[in-house]
Amino acid sequence: MTASFKRIDYSLRPAKHAERRMLCDVFRRLRPFGRVEDYIYVGFGSIWFSDFTLLHRSLGIKNMISIEHAETARDRIEDNKPFRIPVDYRKSTDVLPELNWSRNQFLWLDYDDPLSVDMLLDMRTVARRAGSGTVLAVSVQCTRAPQHAQSEQDRSPGGPTALDRFVDLFGRERVPPETAAEQLYGWQFGTLSRAMLFQEIEAELATRNCTSPEPEMHFQPICEIEYEDGAKMTTIIGIFFAPNDRGLVEQCHFEALDFLPNPLTPVRIAVPKLTVREFKKLESQLPLAAGEELQLGTIPLAEARQFADMYRYLPNFAVLES
């Protein structure tokens, strides 16, 4: 597997940019659990550290750890990293158990790859230890399950299908029995991946809660996101909390996050294709007051709507030409 920074220029991923800002909004709402700057941010910084830069600049987060398994890129990463961020050059599976779990964490496990067993084991590692107030965000690629490529490569007629291989890899406990072959493609695969991430956390919490003398721990989903800059990606975000802190979770008012659709469904980040002039024209009319409508002119309605839904999170791009 080639490190993803060799394939993608992170600074040119508008949907990812929007997602990053959404996570920042979630982070900002954690005040009831204490000062957000006391949280430890744990992410996969790659060589770009875009999420780290955003959180440091806008929220003042200072305790940050980047996990990076591409040991071979060490020199380049050390050269690029801002704000003296410590980078742990091991796999997340090895690093996560060693984090300081007595403190609140904001973890964004932004995997580049499709769902794997290792990722599910990471869910368990976190769910086993997370304290009340710890937030977990997980992103996985969901263009299509790699088992499709395997079954195409095999080419023997009557050989195991992609779904057979998928169940074989994850085990029948993890793959809901009603799963159909088309659920290994695209957004449906995203839905399945999210369900499998959630159920792994749920299962670990059930074990933790029945054996631990400490108070119970719950996990409440905050939102689910789908986006695409080339590859389809999906994200889950949720918060761990003890029953006594339920009130604190309510005070965070996650339901009031600007980007959440009403009724609550997964957020689909769509980046509208607009000219700079159109951008400005729409921006001057936003936010819309109740009952008001956008003056579109020649701007296509669909693009304008996408813009109105997402404009707070979208990047402003400018191409500098001499």
Added chain:
Amino acid sequence: MADVQTQEKQQINAEPTKTFFVEMLTRDIALEQAVLDLVDNSVDGAKALRSDGDRPFEGREVQIEFSKDKFRILDNCGGFDSETARAYAFRFGRPAGMPRTSHSIGQFGVGMKRALFKFGHHFVVRSATTADTWAVEVQVPEWETQDGWHFPWAEFQPDDDLSNSNPGTEIVVTDLRSEVAGKFSTKLFENAIVGLIKSKHREFIAGGLSITVNGQHIDATSLYLLVAEDEKFQPGTDELLFKVEQGEDIRVRIVVGVGQSAPREAGWYVICNGRVILEADRRNSTGWGQVEEQSNSVIMPSYHNQYARFRGIVSFDSADSSRVPWNTTKTDIDQDNPTWQKTFGRMLEMMRPVISFLNELDNDIDEHTRDHSPLLDFVSKAKAVKSEDLPRRSAFIAPARGTLHKGPKTVKVQYSKPIDQVDFLMKELSTASAKAVGERTFELIYQRMGGE
């Protein structure tokens, strides 16, 4: 006074405490298996009512529901009468003289009680036959402190689920143990139960028994083996009959062959009276990695992924369920069972030619690659047949390597190159994989050097 004292001195109290009993009984079984035990009881009810034909359990239903608060199983499999309940069903262990269901799968007389105690602290069992109805309700912690080993009757109220005209049994457990409540509330546990029932009770589901878990209907699955139409390739099958002096005969059917390549499905399946005991077993106890003790030579290799196509099925059937080789939790074979020991030798004999063939297949793929192996091509074209549709007795037949038509002799070329260079060529040659880069560059240089 003196008499009583002497008596007390003479008699040493060795009566088990109920608490000890409950704890011991519930520890030796996994939660999943305890749920299956209750399904087994319903299946026995259905067996007693079975009709003739392909789908003897048509119309019989088992509904299972569980959550963090409650476990419930309801069937319409005939129920059992209050006399059976009074004298046998709640006894710990099967009393002598108890009438047996022919070919039963719940024969040890512990399954239901063990499950009830394992799940929680309060249970209600209700049952209706065409002529009788009864109910039992027990608060386990209270019962543990009372003298005597009796369960109290409760009042039976007929309803839509159970009555004389709709006979069956319902078990409800509440006040669940905390670790059980935790598991019952997870999707993973639900998936596990569905998966287990699907495989362990596959014969009964295929026979028309309807089972739902939390409202979800479970479909039947079958084991498939590959067969070629021209009889060049077919599974080995055999039937054995063991007579016993007293009691019922045991019928054994063995099927070995080749299936699709699926590591999790490969291995031996052991079935007792229709209930799957072992699935895809690859341990020494089913023959893998057998070493001949005297000479220390390997008679059967240990499982390895090149055997991912191996399928072996051995079914034992007897009207007397104590004769078939299962352990009390129905999770493994009883290796000391004489029928198992006699069958085991035949299993190894039948397994050997399949293993040899799979070794040949592996060699053929090694020589020709997956794309060009004639043997793999042949196997891939065979059609999958349900194990129950195979003939009663036949030898395993498979083509020998080299007998199939093949192209020119090939050799595999393998090398490693820096990723950047491979990526560069992948782009320049518009190929999708490193393997394709290797093949395309070989073809190009072959042409350039004047090869034909």
